[in-house]
Amino acid sequence: MDFIDYYQTLGIDKNATEADIKKAYRKLARKYHPDVNPGDKDAEQKFKEVNEANEVLSNAEKRKQYDKYGKDWKHAEQFEKAGAGAGQGYSYRQREDTGGFGEGFSGSDYSDFFESMFGGSAGGFRQGRSAKFRGQDFHAELELDIRDAYQTHPQVLTVNGEKIRLTIAAGIADGQTIKIKGKGGPGANGGPNGDLYIKFNIRNETGFHREGDQLYANVEIDLYTAILGGEIVAETFDGKVKLKVAPETQAGTKVRLKGKGFPVYKNEGEFGDLILTYTIKNPTNLSTEEKKLFEQLKTLR
Amino acid sequence: MAVTNLILIETLCTHYEVEVSFIDSLSDLGLIEVHTVEEIRYLPEEKVTNLEKMIRLHQELEVNPEGIDVIMNLLEKVDRLSQELAEAKNSLRRMGFPE
Numbered sequence: 001m002d003f004i005d006y007y008q009t010l011g012i013d014k015n016a017t018e019a020d021i022k023k024a025y026r027k028l029a030r031k032y033h034p035d036v037n038p039g040d041k042d043a044e045q046k047f048k049e050v051n052e053a054n055e056v057l058s059n060a061e062k063r064k065q066y067d068k069y070g071k072d073w074k075h076a077e078q079f080e081k082a083g084a085g086a087g088q089g090y091s092y093r094q095r096e097d098t099g100g101f102g103e104g105f106s107g108s109d110y111s112d113f114f115e116s117m118f119g120g121s122a123g124g125f126r127q128g129r130s131a132k133f134r135g136q137d138f139h140a141e142l143e144l145d146i147r148d149a150y151q152t153h154p155q156v157l158t159v160n161g162e163k164i165r166l167t168i169a170a171g172i173a174d175g176q177t178i179k180i181k182g183k184g185g186p187g188a189n190g191g192p193n194g195d196l197y198i199k200f201n202i203r204n205e206t207g208f209h210r211e212g213d214q215l216y217a218n219v220e221i222d223l224y225t226a227i228l229g230g231e232i233v234a235e236t237f238d239g240k241v242k243l244k245v246a247p248e249t250q251a252g253t254k255v256r257l258k259g260k261g262f263p264v265y266k267n268e269g270e271f272g273d274l275i276l277t278y279t280i281k282n283p284t285n286l287s288t289e290e291k292k293l294f295e296q297l298k299t300l301r
Numbered sequence: 302m303a304v305t306n307l308i309l310i311e312t313l314c315t316h317y318e319v320e321v322s323f324i325d326s327l328s329d330l331g332l333i334e335v336h337t338v339e340e341i342r343y344l345p346e347e348k349v350t351n352l353e354k355m356i357r358l359h360q361e362l363e364v365n366p367e368g369i370d371v372i373m374n375l376l377e378k379v380d381r382l383s384q385e386l387a388e389a390k391n392s393l394r395r396m397g398f399p400e
Contacts, residue, residue, distance in 0.1 A: 035357050
């Protein structure tokens, strides 16, 4: 665990007045506020740091304590707590276990340094933000294999100890977020519950590239089939198909297989197309005789 | 069909500690859609998230309703551009460009 220079965090010097601190904090808050930096984890982290610095420096008592003992916090007996000290730098802890899911932006996280110096959070930096009406939204990310995204399938999630059954419709996109109404934090004073947002990250280790409902793949054909034409067997996402290759097929030729692409989200039975691109495999390790024949072909041209 | 739950504007003002005039300004700017039933004004429950965001911008960053309007428009644009960028990156991968 490292010492944190709160003055540096806010970009002010040690003699800064209350007004300087407020001004510096406001400016940084406008820059890093999560509402104006959606999905930006770095900004969120910065915002936490800035808030923590402000909480210490804008509070006369905390500031005094920090100025006096901050640098030497390791030696200051009164701040030594059993078990503290094993942390790694500026790391943050979640206040409560949310079963692997982030709590969205809650403002409840403090650095180890802060906690060892001032104890756990009392009140938090954003008193105005606690759920006093509508419950908090929860944000979760779910990794899904592309094979699973290909089919409508049920999934059970555990969020804050509650089992949530959902059906993931075939064709869900990478990065798509679905909202599950009312499954966030509880509301207060008769307010509605927050919602649960699940973002899907789709892992694709197949040879198929997905763009929306279209799938793309390369198919290798040998030189002779490319020149003379013939029949090949190509892989589609869910099986094999026989394809006729026309004589004198060029490398890079594309073939569109209608309806062999990815399912269209929430349009059951509808599929995109599969677009195959031919690559041509030239023979190697030619025998003397083969070489001779190629020479012959060359002179014929 | 799901029933739309309406929440009293006054209830929202009390809980979020905002003036009714702030809600009026947002409504005038077309940022929220206030429903009026028998002369009592409500906000649909599913719009509360959005309103909360605007209240945070107002209370925590001291942005006025006009500023919120600008921010909301820009955020929409950022969202659209991020999506376009993700799609473009995905297409580049297909063409064999590393990220």
